[in-house]
Amino acid sequence: MHYTDFEDIAEQRLRRIEAAINFREPDRVPLNLPLDFGFRARWYGITTYEFFFDYEKAKKAIIKTATDFPTDFPPSTIIGSGLLIGFLLKDYPEIAPLFGALTGPMHDILRDKYTRWPGRELSPNAGSFQFIGGEFMRADEYDKFVENPSEFMAEVVVPRAHQSLERPGSAEAMAALIRAALEGLKYIKFTDSLINELAKLGYPSANATALTLVPLDFLGDYLRTIPGVLLDLRRKPDKVKEACDALMKNLPYRTFTFKPISSIMIPLHLNEYLSPKLYYEFYWPYLKNIITSFYNRGIRCHVAFEGRHDAYLESILELPKGWGVAFFEKTDVRKAKKILEGHTCVMGGVPPTLLLNATPSEVEEYVRKLLEEVMPGGGFILATSAPIPAETPPENVKSVIRAVEKYGVYRR
Amino acid sequence: MSLLDEIVSAFADLDEERTINLVKEALEKYPLNEIFDACRRATDIVGERYERGEYFLSELVYAGHIFNRILELLLPRLERERVSILGTILLGTVEGDVHDIGKNIFKAFAEAAGFKVIDIGVDVPPQKFVEAVKEHKPDIVGLSGLLTLAIDSMKRTIDALKAEGLRDKVKVIIGGGRVDEYAKNYTGADAWADSATKGVKLCKELLGIKE
């Protein structure tokens, strides 16, 4: 490939994505195929332990799979989980990205209690690392939290959640933080070089550059656990509300790069759980506020509507038109596309369980039928509704790629 | 309204403290079977309201929580008194998956319906299921999982049961938000459910129990 070729390809892919987001018909439907880490490791022939603990190997596995399974979106360059500390550093942009991700080596250093890793707590070829969360704030601590969320998180939650930081101010804790920062530096260099190499394959850097959570999800993931928050919503709704408001005043987010934030990822967890009464009081006003204020700053949101969001699709229309991308997991994208037509770009459509079990021609037929319904008018990005696991027959993944090239074309 | 009817309506309306107080009162007046029956009627109503879209998952989680508190109260008497059970379910989240909120709800609903449930936790490898089947001789094995990769673990678990000649001795039901007909065929399970009420109904059907 000549130098200009890959720039052309990247340009073309970016144009395709931009057109879809802006409700113009691109040359063809953009495709996003998130292969999970286990799939990439297996295809390259290494264990997930090697993948997560050796950045060089991870890079090669990612490059290999990005070459063999080309799509319009670059693979995720975040090789790890969410580091709680990263959320506390948003007022320190000159170092925050060092703590943007919790990688395997970082887990060794900080000994956090909210993730488990292949070759550590898990077998060396487990499917992936696992985020397990934890109850790092007790139900009776809401008042303390509300008084000063960042202080409470830094001084109480962080020591509870990371064994190496159990005694703040101790030499052990200081050493751990310094080592973590050095590791973060190594990791950032790795992602930079990975992004460069991906550019050489014609991948635009279209990934979100930061991540945030709706306050209620933040409480569920890092502080109270999901069942814990659900009980609190019953037993002390006023406290939960105060905590959400306090988080909202100074919304925590993690950044992944030293460049200015260009788009932000928001995975939703509790959306599907909540009754309309709870949703419209404890969830939607916050989500709407977050998306709108980023939009007003020129930052686009990528929202993953996990679970079944059917009950709340209409409310998305309250957002400013073209606010970002709505990725749907269990919600039927046909229905979503109809309701959000011309207002919100919809992404999703292919359940990964289909790829696990169907034949390549069944996959092709599925994609054909789906595209026929959802592609007219643009505003649609085809994607699997969850990362594709290692056990998926690779020929089915290729079949999705072929089908989009065949049936997703708007004009030759 | 009789005390038991009051339990049914308080529980179905998810009035936690009232339900607990009523159960405490009922403990002195009624045989265990009848209290269980009230719980079953209540969770049936909760399930119906969920299916009708009046209740959401938050309500199911809460109902499970209330039922667990009731069970704690009943436990001392459960050791002395025999209650009739519909059958035994061995339940766990399969290897590689740690999601258990849904599994715990299914467990509560199945227990309220009259099943004995043996819960062997999360991230359970196939071999551990095999050993537990040998030890507890359940009527049904319930496999829970929310990750796509869990579908493969379910298959490996069922294959392990086959290899040990145990597959014909039990019924297998898979559950969790991402299982479907594809997954059922792929894994070789007898049934699948993506809701707790559906799951309980299917468990009864698998054992030929009439409503």
Ligand code: B12
């Ligand atoms: C809560 C949650 C978590 C919590 C789990 C807490 C816990 N103790 O369970 C935490 C934060 C820890 C978590 C972690 C992760 N999660 Co998660 N999580 C969710 C979430 C938001 C909700 C799941 C849930 O509880 N649903 C509610 C319950 C009640 O529903 P249910 O399980 O379907 O159960 C019902 C029925 O299915 C049935 N049922 C359940 N079990 C059984 C069993 C039988 C036998 C029967 C008959 C019936 C039955 O009864 C229930 C009541 O009706 C979903 C997204 C979503 N909205 O679905 C993602 C989701 C499941 N997670 C996901 C992922 C990827 C992860 C992680 C791997 C992330 C990571 N990279 O580390 C880790 C998992 C680690 C691991 N290996 O398991 C993905 C899975 C994608 C996929 N298809 O593979 C999802 C879909 C989110 C997404 N990305 O879209 N998660």
